[in-house]
Amino acid sequence: MQDFLELAVSAAASGCIYGLIALAYLLMIRPTGIINFAVGEWAMVGAFGGYLLLSKFEWPYPLGMAAVLVFMLGVGWLTERIAVRPLVERGAPLLAPILALLGMLVVFREAISVSFPPDPHPVPYALGIQHQSFFIIAVTSVVFIGVWLFFERSVAGKSFEAVAIHRRAAALMGINLSRVTALSFAGGAGAAGLAGLLVSPNVSAHYLMGVPLAIQGFTALVIGGVGRVEGALLGGLLLAFAEQLTVRYAPIPAGYAQGVPLLLLMMFLLVRPTGLLRAK
Amino acid sequence: MTSLLRWLGAALLLAGAAFLLSDYHNDVYRKLLLWVTLALSYNFLFGICGQIAFSHFAFYGIGAYSVVIFLFQFHLPFPLAILLGIALCILFALAVAIPSTRLEGFYLALATLALAQLFIVVLNEGGAVTGGPGGLANYKLPEILGTRIRGPWYTAVIVLLLLGTLAVLWRLDCSWFGRACRAVRDNPEAAAAMGVDVARTKVIAFTLTSALAGIAGMVYAFVDNTVNPPIFGLDNAFLLLFMVIVGGAGRHAGAILGAALLFLLPFVLSPLIGHHHVLVFGGLVVVAILLQPRGLVGLYDAIRRHP
Numbered sequence: 357m358q359d360f361l362e363l364a365v366s367a368a369a370s371g372c373i374y375g376l377i378a379l380a381y382l383l384m385i386r387p388t389g390i391i392n393f394a395v396g397e398w399a400m401v402g403a404f405g406g407y408l409l410l411s412k413f414e415w416p417y418p419l420g421m422a423a424v425l426v427f428m429l430g431v432g433w434l435t436e437r438i439a440v441r442p443l444v445e446r447g448a449p450l451l452a453p454i455l456a457l458l459g460m461l462v463v464f465r466e467a468i469s470v471s472f473p474p475d476p477h478p479v480p481y482a483l484g485i486q487h488q489s490f491f492i493i494a495v496t497s498v499v500f501i502g503v504w505l506f507f508e509r510s511v512a513g514k515s516f517e518a519v520a521i522h523r524r525a526a527a528l529m530g531i532n533l534s535r536v537t538a539l540s541f542a543g544g545a546g547a548a549g550l551a552g553l554l555v556s557p558n559v560s561a562h563y564l565m566g567v568p569l570a571i572q573g574f575t576a577l578v579i580g581g582v583g584r585v586e587g588a589l590l591g592g593l594l595l596a597f598a599e600q601l602t603v604r605y606a607p608i609p610a611g612y613a614q615g616v617p618l619l620l621l622m623m624f625l626l627v628r629p630t631g632l633l634r635a636k
Numbered sequence: 637m638t639s640l641l642r643w644l645g646a647a648l649l650l651a652g653a654a655f656l657l658s659d660y661h662n663d664v665y666r667k668l669l670l671w672v673t674l675a676l677s678y679n680f681l682f683g684i685c686g687q688i689a690f691s692h693f694a695f696y697g698i699g700a701y702s703v704v705i706f707l708f709q710f711h712l713p714f715p716l717a718i719l720l721g722i723a724l725c726i727l728f729a730l731a732v733a734i735p736s737t738r739l740e741g742f743y744l745a746l747a748t749l750a751l752a753q754l755f756i757v758v759l760n761e762g763g764a765v766t767g768g769p770g771g772l773a774n775y776k777l778p779e780i781l782g783t784r785i786r787g788p789w790y791t792a793v794i795v796l797l798l799l800g801t802l803a804v805l806w807r808l809d810c811s812w813f814g815r816a817c818r819a820v821r822d823n824p825e826a827a828a829a830m831g832v833d834v835a836r837t838k839v840i841a842f843t844l845t846s847a848l849a850g851i852a853g854m855v856y857a858f859v860d861n862t863v864n865p866p867i868f869g870l871d872n873a874f875l876l877l878f879m880v881i882v883g884g885a886g887r888h889a890g891a892i893l894g895a896a897l898l899f900l901l902p903f904v905l906s907p908l909i910g911h912h913h914v915l916v917f918g919g920l921v922v923v924a925i926l927l928q929p930r931g932l933v934g935l936y937d938a939i940r941r942h943p
Binding site: 391393438439443448451452458459460461567568570571574609611612614617618621622625629 | 686734735736738746750753754915918919
């Protein structure tokens with residue numbers, strides 16, 4: 357029982373990480389339709405921000421965390437400015453910004469790999485090793501409650517929803533499309549960077565950590581459904597429990613647990629392509 | 637008749653070059669030819685049919701690994717090993733492509749990203765069958781009719797592979813299937829209204845190009861006579877995509893140009909910036925999409941139109 361409780365807490369914590377990455381995808385897909393593969397790389401940048409500020413310069417944790425968050429919002433905004441806005445303004449097909457963001461993914465990863473030595477970089481725990489899981493769960497809950505309130509209760513959030521439902525109609529109602537897009541990218545980078553910072557004490561910051569996170573986050577998004585914010589968290593939790601239970605109880609090598617997201621992804625695409633939660 | 641002569645001339649020219657090169661340059665030349673082959677088939681999938689997939693290089697790996705494993709671990713006869721390898725590629729391709737067509741958008745990209753990642757995991761965890769992280773080595777191309785193809789003659793085999801791939805894709809591109817693929821890329825709704833089965837076209841294009849990548853992988857297995865996981869990693873999958881984008885997606889000439897440029901660029905850049913050429917490639921792709929979405933071929937067209 358003790359064993360199972362520990363497993364549940366650790367699965368819930370990694371589920372929160374996947375949920376944050378899925379949220380990052382969702383924030384950008386909903387209003388723009390753009391799947392941004394670079395979210396995993398953003399998480400990696402967030403983790404390296406944590407290494408630099410918290411391990412190297414030894415800033416206090418809350419200050420360092422806030423600085424990383426602000427920095428990531430800037431990174432997201434800048435990415436949108438460089439790789440998305442010129443293409444959207446030109447009326448290029450949707451594929452163009454997605455490919456440009458793929459180029460940015462490589463730029464992010466290689467820029468980090470050039471600037472830091474290739475070995476893993478340690479990032480300190482927020483409150484100590486035994487409390488990290490609870491810290492992750494608490495921060496993720498705050499983020500999701502905040503985002504949910506933003507979409508449900510604020511006019512700005514409603515304008516995001518309007519853009520998601522019908523871009524042209526929203527623009528005709530006087531909603532500033534480019535501001536919504538910029539904000540959605542900044543928010544996506546913030547969520548992804550936070551996920552990277554939270555997961556990094558357990559796995560250490562490494563320049564190759566992005567792609568697995570991007571795959572897991574996306575699987576969580578497909579499980580939960582693209583339509584609702586809660587879906588991202590639900591999908592993340594389900595994926596993490598499936599993964600950890602497989603590693604713990606199934607008689608296969610631990611490396612194969614990386615196959616769980618792929619199998620779940622295929623299963624959901626076949627059986628329930630809209631995800632568990634439908635859009636309202 | 638003239639077109640047949642043209643193919644023959646190209647084959648003689650490309651294969652003849654191999655006999656003039658030193659051993660080292662022959663090796664570089666072979667890999668260049670293989671990259672061009674892969675870029676051509678990937679261009680059909682991405683440029684002509686409009687699907688983003690990251691599994692092309694994984695299928696190259698599945699082809700290479702399967703032929704080596706069937707031949708030297710299970711000791712099957714050579715033709716059977718090749719057929720089983722192709723069947724395996726087709727099976728995996730169908731398993732990924734059919735669920736991915738269920739939703740609009742770019743679900744294939746993520747499903748194939750997951751597949752490519754899983755492939756590396758299976759290679760590393762495969763124990764004696766896949767050789768684990770060290771891969772498989774110390775095998776030789778089996779003798780065919782009492783002779784073993786080696787040296788420049790093997791380069792000639794790769795030239796045949798390249799021209800065969802190009803011929804297949806060329807014929808397809810000119811057929812109704814090629815036009816259906818372009819229609820699916822440009823406007824799926826209109827294509828469906830014209831009677832094109834969008835999902836089936838996508839699945840067939842994905843399966844076919846993946847099988848072509850698998851065949852190229854089988855040829856690759858005997859170039860270095862070793863297969864190991866790092867060769868088939870995601871980096872190369874991205875590189876392949878970048879080759880097609882920089883060269884000019886949707887055009888065979890673009891794929892050839894992009895593959896040649898991005899394959900040869902590191903040889904020029906290495907003395908200047910060391911091993912950071914991937915950073916340059918990433919920047920190059922962003923610049924290409926922002927400034928000239930039709931790639932180098934598009935640039936050439938623009939210059940020719942307004943000299």
